[in-house]
Amino acid sequence: MMAMMGAIPLVGCINLEAPDEPIVIELNINITQEVIYRLAEDAENTIDENADIF
Template sequence: MSVKAPDKPIVIELNINIKQEVVYRLSADAGQTIEKNPEIF
């Protein structure tokens, strides 16, 4: 029995988690900015 590599490359999708983390951080920063500067809204 022999083991050979698959014909197609293995693709792992990580974009979803990265986007969620960035959006969460941005929303948290925005919330802090609004609290510190309520007069700009």
């Protein structure tokens, strides 16, 4: 009960302010997997079309 009474004066001390500078979110997206998949598919098609060379 004493802890609750001691915490009551702290309720009005919270202030929220917006930052002066804009918030920047950097999105670094890695697309390596898609490029490798396309190259692998293209290589597979080339090998299938030219099976006598390999």
